[in-house]
Amino acid sequence: MKRLxxxxxxxxxxxxxxxxxxxAYYKVEDPAFACIRVEDGWDDAGEYRSTIHICxxxxxxxxxxxxxxxxxxAKGVYMIKKKECVGCLMCVGFCPEQVMVQxxxxxxxxxxxxxxxxxKVCPTGAxxxxxx
Amino acid sequence: xxxxxxxxxxxxxxxxxxxxxRKHHVLLRSFDYERTPIMRGYTDKILTIDVGEKSAxxxxxxxxxxxxxxxxxxxxxxxxxxxxxxxxxxDSPENEIVMSPGPIAGITQYGGTGKTLICTISPLTDIPIDxxxxxxxxxxxxxxxFDALEIKGKSEKDVIVVIDATKGTIxxxxxxxxxxxxxxxxxxxxxxxxxxxxDKKNIAVAAAGSGADHANIGMLNFSFYDPRRGVTRxxxxxxGGIGRVFRNKKIKALVCKIDGVKANLNNAYDFGxxxxxxxxxxxxxxxxxxxxxxxxGVGTAxxxxxLADYDIVPTHNFKFxxxxxxxxxxxxxxxxxxLTQGAADGCWYGCSxxxxxxxxxxxxxxxxxxxxxVCVDGPEYESAAGLGPSxxxxxxxxxxxxxxxxxxxxxxxxxxGTMTAFLMECYERGILNxxxxxxxxxxxxxxxxxxxxMHQIARGEGFGLIAGLGIHKQKEYFAKMGWGDIxxxxxxxxxxxxxxxxxxxxxxxxxxQGGYGLTNKGPQHDEAWLIFxxxxxxxxxxxxxxxxxxxxxxxxxxxxxxxxxxxxxxNDIVPADNALTDDxxxxxxxxxxxxxxxxxxxxxxxxxxxxxxxxERVYNFQRIFNIRMGKGLRANDAIPYRSAGPVxxxxxxxxxERYDTQLVELAGYTEEQVKNMSxxxxxxxxxxxxxxxxxxxxxxxxPKRGWTLGGVPTVEHxxxxxxxLPELLEVVEPLLAEEGA
Amino acid sequence: xxxxxxEYKGFREGLTVQDVIRENSFTWPKLVVKLNRKxxxxxxxxxxxxxxTDDLEVIHLLGGG
Numbered sequence: 039m040k041r042l043x044x045x046x047x048x049x050x051x052x053x054x055x056x057x058x059x060x061x062a063y064y065k066v067e068d069p070a071f072a073c074i075r076v077e078d079g080w081d082d083a084g085e086y087r088s089t090i091h092i093c094x095x096x097x098x099x100x101x102x103x104x105x106x107x108x109x110x111x112a113k114g115v116y117m118i119k120k121k122e123c124v125g126c127l128m129c130v131g132f133c134p135e136q137v138m139v140q141x142x143x144x145x146x147x148x149x150x151x152x153x154x155x156x157x158k159v160c161p162t163g164a165x166x167x168x169x170x
Numbered sequence: 171x172x173x174x175x176x177x178x179x180x181x182x183x184x185x186x187x188x189x190x191x192r193k194h195h196v197l198l199r200s201f202d203y204e205r206t207p208i209m210r211g212y213t214d215k216i217l218t219i220d221v222g223e224k225s226a227x228x229x230x231x232x233x234x235x236x237x238x239x240x241x242x243x244x245x246x247x248x249x250x251x252x253x254x255x256x257x258x259x260x261d262s263p264e265n266e267i268v269m270s271p272g273p274i275a276g277i278t279q280y281g282g283t284g285k286t287l288i289c290t291i292s293p294l295t296d297i298p299i300d301x302x303x304x305x306x307x308x309x310x311x312x313x314x315x316f317d318a319l320e321i322k323g324k325s326e327k328d329v330i331v332v333i334d335a336t337k338g339t340i341x342x343x344x345x346x347x348x349x350x351x352x353x354x355x356x357x358x359x360x361x362x363x364x365x366x367x368x369d370k371k372n373i374a375v376a377a378a379g380s381g382a383d384h385a386n387i388g389m390l391n392f393s394f395y396d397p398r399r400g401v402t403r404x405x406x407x408x409x410g411g412i413g414r415v416f417r418n419k420k421i422k423a424l425v426c427k428i429d430g431v432k433a434n435l436n437n438a439y440d441f442g443x444x445x446x447x448x449x450x451x452x453x454x455x456x457x458x459x460x461x462x463x464x465x466x467g468v469g470t471a472x473x474x475x476x477l478a479d480y481d482i483v484p485t486h487n488f489k490f491x492x493x494x495x496x497x498x499x500x501x502x503x504x505x506x507x508x509l510t511q512g513a514a515d516g517c518w519y520g521c522s523x524x525x526x527x528x529x530x531x532x533x534x535x536x537x538x539x540x541x542x543x544v545c546v547d548g549p550e551y552e553s554a555a556g557l558g559p560s561x562x563x564x565x566x567x568x569x570x571x572x573x574x575x576x577x578x579x580x581x582x583x584x585x586x587g588t589m590t591a592f593l594m595e596c597y598e599r600g601i602l603n604x605x606x607x608x609x610x611x612x613x614x615x616x617x618x619x620x621x622x623x624m625h626q627i628a629r630g631e632g633f634g635l636i637a638g639l640g641i642h643k644q645k646e647y648f649a650k651m652g653w654g655d656i657x658x659x660x661x662x663x664x665x666x667x668x669x670x671x672x673x674x675x676x677x678x679x680x681x682x683q684g685g686y687g688l689t690n691k692g693p694q695h696d697e698a699w700l701i702f703x704x705x706x707x708x709x710x711x712x713x714x715x716x717x718x719x720x721x722x723x724x725x726x727x728x729x730x731x732x733x734x735x736x737x738x739x740x741n742d743i744v745p746a747d748n749a750l751t752d753d754x755x756x757x758x759x760x761x762x763x764x765x766x767x768x769x770x771x772x773x774x775x776x777x778x779x780x781x782x783x784x785x786e787r788v789y790n791f792q793r794i795f796n797i798r799m800g801k802g803l804r805a806n807d808a809i810p811y812r813s814a815g816p817v818x819x820x821x822x823x824x825x826x827e828r829y830d831t832q833l834v835e836l837a838g839y840t841e842e843q844v845k846n847m848s849x850x851x852x853x854x855x856x857x858x859x860x861x862x863x864x865x866x867x868x869x870x871x872x873p874k875r876g877w878t879l880g881g882v883p884t885v886e887h888x889x890x891x892x893x894x895l896p897e898l899l900e901v902v903e904p905l906l907a908e909e910g911a
Numbered sequence: 912x913x914x915x916x917x918e919y920k921g922f923r924e925g926l927t928v929q930d931v932i933r934e935n936s937f938t939w940p941k942l943v944v945k946l947n948r949k950x951x952x953x954x955x956x957x958x959x960x961x962x963x964t965d966d967l968e969v970i971h972l973l974g975g976g
Contacts, residue, residue: 101174101512101514102514102522103514104396104397104398104514104515104516104519104521104524105371105397105519106397106398122368122430123433124278124431124432124433124519124520125278125279125432125433125434126278126279126433126448126519126520127279127445127448127449127452127520128452128514128520128522130449130452131448131449131451131452131453131455131456131522132452132456132522140445140449142441142442142445145432145433145434146433462940462941463940463941463974464940470974472940472974473939473974475938476938476939476940479936479937479938480936480939699973702939702971702972702973703973706915706937706969706971707915707968707969707970707971708915708916708917709915709970711916741972741973741974742974744941744972748943748972749943749944749945749950749952750950754943754970754972755970755972755973757972
C-alpha cells in the first residue's frame with residue numbers, strides 16, 4: 039500500500055508541505071487548501087512542538103460515502119471519482135485527521151493521493167512516501 | 171454484528187426477464203418538453219398530468235403563490251384546493267395527488283434535505299392528507315425542471331408515467347409484465363430505465379404495491395438506489411392512503427430519470443454558505459452521534475427501550491405503555507443481530523445522520539416471497555412500536571417481516587400497526603372471533619395470523635377487505651353488524667378524523683393529547699411532540715404554556731414541510747455545547763443553520779418570526795381546507811378517550827396508584843373520598859377530570875392560533891397573515907357569523 | 912429539593928444526580944441536567960451531591976423530529 043508517513047520528531051513547523059500541496063492542487067499558498075495539516079503549539083510537557091496530520095489512507099472517507107465514488111486504486115490509495123461525486127462533503131466532515139479539502143470554487147472535495155509533493159519540499163525529512 | 175463489508179451485493183433482475191418486460195412496453199403517448207433550469211432552489215414550473223386523458227401540461231407558478239405558499243406542502247395544498255370541491259372524495263377523478271420537494275430539497279451538503287411533500291384527499295379522512303417522504307423522486311423531479319407535480323384523472327388501464335430529463339420527454343406507457351409489489355417493481359423499473367449499472371442511481375421510482383389496490387391505508391413508496399448493496403431501496407409517504415388514490419388512478423409507477431446529481435443543481439444564491447453549514451453539521455454528527463442517539467447505528471428505533479421506561483410505548487393498542495417484552499427487541503438487539511452496521515444509510519445524498527437502516531438478506535418466512543432473501547428497511551421507531559408492542563409482538567424477526575410486507579404491499583406501517591392492535595383488542599373483547607375473521611386468530615402476539623391478514627389485504631380477499639378499511643370504517647361496520655358497541659369502540663379505537671394514531675401513548679401528557687388531537691391531518695406527531703416537555707420536564711405546566719407550545723411547535727415544524735426538509739437532523743443530534751444555550755430543547759444552533767440554508771438558497775433573509783409566518787399561512791389554509799371539506803371544526807378535534815385516560819378496568823388498575831393520587835392532587839378529591847370510591851367511580855371521576863382538561867386546553871389553544879372557540883380562523887387573523895383570500899373568506903365568514911364572532 | 916419544578920419526594924442526605932436519574936429511570940440518551948441553573952455534565956453526575964434547597968432540572972431533549 040502506498041501512503042504518506044510522518045516522523046513528527048523531525049518536524050520544525052515550517053509549513054512548506056501545506057503550502058506546496060495547496061499550490062499544486064488549488065493554485066494558492068493557503069494551508070486551508072492542503073491535504074496535510076501541521077499544528078504548532080505547547081504540549082502537556084511544556085514543549086513547543088508541531089503535530090502533523092496526514093492521510094494514512096484509512097478509508098473512512100470511502101466508508102461514509104453513499105455514492106461509492108471513493109475507492110482504493112491498485113496501490114491502495116483512495117481516489118475520488120470527481121465526475122460521479124455529488125459533493126455532499128460527508129467524507130470531509132468524517133475524516134479522522136481532518137485533512138480533506140473543500141473549496142467553494144469547486145463542486146467536489148479533494149484528498150491526499152500520496153503524490154509526494156509535500157515530501158519533496160520538506161527540509162528535514164519528516165515526511166516520506168512508503169509502499170508496503 | 172453484521173458489517174456492510176460482509177454483505178454480498180444483491181442480484182439484479184435477469185437480462186432475459188428485463189428484455190421480455192421491455193418488449194411488452196407500449197408507448198401510449200409522449201411529449202417533448204424543455205427543461206427549466208433551477209434558480210435559487212426554484213424552477214417556478216408545475217407539471218400537470220392527467221392519467222385519464224394522457225396529457226401533460228407545464229405551467230408557471232405565479233409569484234403570489236410562491237410568496238404565500240413557499241413550496242412543498244404549501245404548493246401541494248394550494249393546487250389541491252384549486253382542483254377539488256367540497257363534494258370531492260378520494261376516488262373522484264378530479265382528486266389529485268400533488269407532490270412538491272420545496273426550495274431547499276435537493277442540496278447534498280446537509281442532513282435530511284431530500285424530502286418531498288405529498289397531498290391528496292384521503293380515503294381515510296375525506297380531507298387533505300399530507301405526508302413526507304425521502305428517496306430520489308422529489309429532488310429528481312425538481313432537477314427535471316418542476317417544483318411540483320399534480321396528477322389528476324383516472325386511467326382505464328394500468329399506466330406508468332416516465333419523466334425523462336435526459337431526453338426532455340414525458341411519456342405514458344403500459345408496462346404489463348412488471349410486478350406490482352414495490353420492492354420488485356422499483357428494482358425492475360430502475361434496471362429498465364437505466365442506461366447501465368452505473369446509471370441506476372439516476373433513476374427514481376414512485377410506486378405503491380398490491381395492498382394499496384384494496385386498502386385505504388395504502389401508501390406510496392419512493393425509491394433510492396443503494397450502489398453499495400446493489401439494490402433499490404424504499405422510503406414511504408405513509409400516512410393517509412395516498413397509495414390507495416395512486417392505484418385508484420391505475421398508476422403503476424412514476425419514473426424520473428436525470429443525468430446525474432451534482433453539488434449545486436439548485437443554483438444557490440450563496441453556495442459557500444451551504445457548504446460551510448453542511449460541513450459543520452457532518453463534523454457534529456461524526457463527533458457526537460455515538461455519544462447521543464446513535465442514529466447511524468440503529469436509526470430511530472434507538473428510543474424503543476427507553477420510551478417504555480416512561481410508559482410511552484403503545485402496548486396492546488395503547489392500553490398500557492411499558493411494553494413488558496421490549497427487552498427482546500431493544501436497539502441493542504437490532505444492532506447486534508439484524509441491522510447492517512457501517513453503511514452510509516442516508517435516504518438522500520449528504521445525510522450523515524444515516525438513519526435509513528437495513529436488515530440485509532433477510533429470509534422471508536411467509537407470503538408470496540417466502541424463502542427469498544430481501545433487503546428490509548428499518549424498522550423505524552413508529553413501525554417497530556406499532557407493529558410490535560402495540561400488537562403484543564416482541565420478536566424482531568416477526569416485526570421485520572411485517573415491516574417488509576407493509577412496504578412492498580404499499581401499506582402504511584403506522585396505520586397497519588395501530589389498526590391491527592385495534593382488531594386484536596376487538597378480538598379480545600369478543601367483537602371479533604374466528605367466525606367473523608374467516609378463521610384468523612387475532613390474539614395478542616400472533617404474528618402468523620397478523621401476516622396472513624396482510625397477505626389477504628394484498629390478495630383483496632377474505633377478512634383482508636375489512637382490514638383494509640382502516641379503524642374508522644371498521645368501527646362503523648362492526649356496529650352495523652351488531653358485533654360491537656360503537657361508543658365503546660370509539661373509546662378504544664385509536665383514530666381521529668379517520669386517521670390512525672402514530673405510536674406514542676399520550677395519557678400522561680395533556681399537551682401531547684392536544685399535539686395529536688389539534689392537528690390538521692389527524693393524529694400524527696409531526697406537528698408537535700411535547701410529551702417530554704410536558705410530562706417529564708414539566709416545562710409547560712399551565713394551560714397558557716401548553717397553548718403557546720401548541721401554537722409554536724406546529725408552526726415551526728410545518729416549515730420543514732415547506733422547504734423539503736427532514737425534521738430529524740434538527741434534534742436527533744445536537745452540538746456538544748447545546749446544554750449551555752438559552753433554550754437547549756430548541757437546539758438554537760440548528761435553527762440558525764436552517765435560517766442560513768434558506769438564505770443561502772434563496773438570497774432572502776429570514777428570522778424565526780418569518781419562519782413561523784410562512785408556516786402559519788399554510789397552516790391556516792389547511793385548516794380552512796378541512797372546514798371546506800366538512801371536518802375542520804371543534805367537534806372534529808375530539809379524541810378517543812384511550813389517548814387521554816384508562817378506558818377499561820385493567821387499564822386503570824395497571825397504574826392504579828398514579829390515577830388515585832391524581833384524583834387527590836389534581837382533581838380535588840380528598841384521600842378519604844378516593845378510598846371510599848369504587849373502581850368504577852374512580853374511573854368515572856378520572857375520565858370526567860381528564861376530558862374537562864382537554865376541553866380547557868382547546869379553549870386556550872384556539873385563540874392562540876387566531877381561531878374562534880369553534881375552531882374557525884378569524885378574518886382579522888387571516889388579514890394579519892395576508893391570507894384574507896376570497897376563497898378562504900367564503901368558507902369562514904358564514905361560520906363566523908353563526909358563532910357571532 | 913425540587914426536580915423539574917416539582918417537590919421531589921425521594922430527597923435524602925447524600926443524594927446524587929446519578930441517584931435521581933437512576934431512581935426515575937431517566938434512560939433517555941439526551942439529557943440536559945442543571946443544578947441551580949448550572950449545567951452538570953454526564954461525567955459529574957456521580958459526584959454531584961444535591962442539597963435540600965437545590966433546584967434540579969433533568970431536561971429531556973426531544974428526538975424523532
